[in-house]
Amino acid sequence: xxxxxxxxxxxxxxxxxxxxxxxxxxxxxTYLYWYKQEPGAGLQLLTYIFSxxxxxxxxxxxxxxxxxxxxxxxRIADTQTGxxxxxxxxxxxxxxxxxxxxxxxxxxVIP
Amino acid sequence: SQTIHQWPATLVQPVGSPLSLECTVEGTxxxxxxxxxxxxxxxxxxxxxxxxxxxxxxxxxxNLSASRPQDRQFILSSKKLLLSDxxxxxxxxxxxxxxTFGSGTxxxxx
Numbered sequence: 001x002x003x004x005x006x007x008x009x010x011x012x013x014x015x016x017x018x019x020x021x022x023x024x025x026x027x028x029x030t031y032l033y034w035y036k037q038e039p040g041a042g043l044q045l046l047t048y049i050f051s052x053x054x055x056x057x058x059x060x061x062x063x064x065x066x067x068x069x070x071x072x073x074x075r076i077a078d079t080q081t082g083x084x085x086x087x088x089x090x091x092x093x094x095x096x097x098x099x100x101x102x103x104x105x106x107x108x109v110i111p
Numbered sequence: 112s113q114t115i116h117q118w119p120a121t122l123v124q125p126v127g128s129p130l131s132l133e134c135t136v137e138g139t140x141x142x143x144x145x146x147x148x149x150x151x152x153x154x155x156x157x158x159x160x161x162x163x164x165x166x167x168x169x170x171x172x173x174n175l176s177a178s179r180p181q182d183r184q185f186i187l188s189s190k191k192l193l194l195s196d197x198x199x200x201x202x203x204x205x206x207x208x209x210x211t212f213g214s215g216t217x218x219x220x221x
Contacts, residue, residue, distance in 0.1 A: 008153075031208070031209065033209045035210075040217070041214060041215065042215045043203075043212045044212070048209060086153060088155070090209070097162065098145065098157060098160060098205070099209060099210055101154070102154075103153055104154065
């Protein structure tokens with residue numbers, strides 16, 4: 001079945017860039033997503049990318065997609081303490097009724 | 112605009128007691144609705160999904176059940192809770208751009 005893999009932890013210093021990586025197996029994905037979960041809260045959609053795009057930039061966020069290698073990354077520029085959260089990668093699979101999520105990467109920002 | 116409401120936010124229940132968590136969606140019709148559980152390991156486990164009234168699909172056999180009595184209402188239930196039912200429960204609906212999640216219910220079974 002479909003699988004989405006992420007590293008579990010990432011620690012960066014405030015002001016540095018964070019890069020969270022994700023690999024997936026379903027080559028028929030239409031959209032790929034990044035969700036952010038702050039402590040005790042639900043998941044919020046952070047950004048997404050259409051599968052025929054290589055890059056999408058939104059303020060401090062840059063999403064890179066390598067469809068050939070099935071690799072997705074999220075770069076957060078000038079990381080702030082408020083960026084500390086768990087980040088989930090997800091893909092939809094063509095015509096799928098559901099999203100497949102990675103286990104989440106816990107980003108810790110050191111002041 | 113579409114909104115999703117989930118309650119209660121926290122719940123502490125004894126083993127063997129019943130459970131009812133409710134989720135409602137506003138601003139959309141005939142949504143696909145989902146119940147997820149997030150245990151201590153942080154991954155999201157899909158429990159149930161529904162594509163319409165009375166239509167429930169179960170992804171994982173367990174002590175829980177789900178119902179969809181109205182188009183925009185999705186209920187997660189249990190007749191007798193187990194300790195292993197503790198976790199963070201999330202309701203979601205699928206729109207044109209992925210899921211929108213509720214704020215979650217933290218369930219602790221004691």
